[in-house]
Amino acid sequence: MSARPNQEAAAQRAENDAPHRAGFACFVGRPNAGKSTLTNALVGQKVAITSNRPQTTRHTVRGIVHRDDAQLILVDTPGLHKPRTLLGERLNDVVRTTWAEVDVIGFCLPADQKLGPGDKYIVKELAGIKKTPKIAIITKTDLVDSKALAEQLLAVSALADELGFEWAEIVPVSAVGDKQVDLLADLIAPLLPESPPLYPEGDLTDEPEMVMVAELIREAALEGVRDELPHSIAVVVEEMLPRTDRPADKPLLDIHANVYIERPSQKGIIIGPKGKRLKEVGTKSRKHIEALLGTPVFLDLHVKVAKDWQRDPKQLRKLGF
Secondary structure, three states: OOOHHHHHHHHHHHHHHOOOEEEEEEEEOOOOOOHHHHHHHHHOOOOOOOOOOOOOOOOOEEEEEEOOOEEEEEEEOOOOOOOOOHHHHHHHHHHHHHHHHOOEEEEEEEOOOOOOHHHHHHHHHHHOOOOOOEEEEEEOHHHOOHHHHHHHHHHHHHHHHHOOOOOOEEEEOEOOOOEOHHHHHHHHHHHOOEOOOOOOOOOOEOOOHHHHHHHHHHHHHHOOOOOOOHHHOEEEEEEEEEOOOOOOOOOOEEEEEEEEEOOHHHHHHHHOHHHHHHHHHHHHHHHHHHHHHOOOEEEEEEEEEOOOHHHOHHHHHHOOO
């Protein structure tokens, strides 16, 4: 008789006895390396805004992945870059503070782009963080063939050798093609500390709802605007209130939000001819907001000028930075 069932039973027992783990993992990389898309893919729902414009993440969004054996809290930081404005400096400070507080760091490098000075700058900073395990994640593997992917894997491995440290793992993934995303979670889980879950079962993020709503409006506003605009857009939700005169089975949430830009000349770009663009921004973001909050929404959007807000400490504070 085969001993296989006994082996399986032993493996099952070992698995059941394995301690539960929970902790924080953070994705870093230069702007537009696929960090937000990867966060959303692991969580299984949109918790971070994505855009093909670099530098769209301004808050450290925490996405929460619930597993039987572990809870992964994913911290999505802005891309580290050479700052040109006060906002840029503040974003870099956010990244470094986050690195100091997480249990695992995932360095994201797109498969379709050569290792550049920006990547080397980040990995050099990572080499200085001695105790935290670091995983190299090659993103966007659906965009390249196996030869280009192999070259990228070798390049990222050689860079760590050059800087005198070792990656805990090197993993190629495609968040869009859903390839090896689960494997990445499998590799992060054992690197987390033993701990009971830190968040309740249903939670997918700990971002306040108003911040999430503002981010979804900003994502819609970023789509299709000219290159000079992305950094100049900020969104503040002024209030979110349930409409009082509605029957209980037909609730409606009133959301009033301001879209801020830096110069009067940018107003026309956001609003569009006869208000067409702003209307599109409202329609697009409302769909995502209703999916997030699970309730019908009336969205009231206004465009305002906050002159040169990226360079003005007072304005930055007002806009939440």
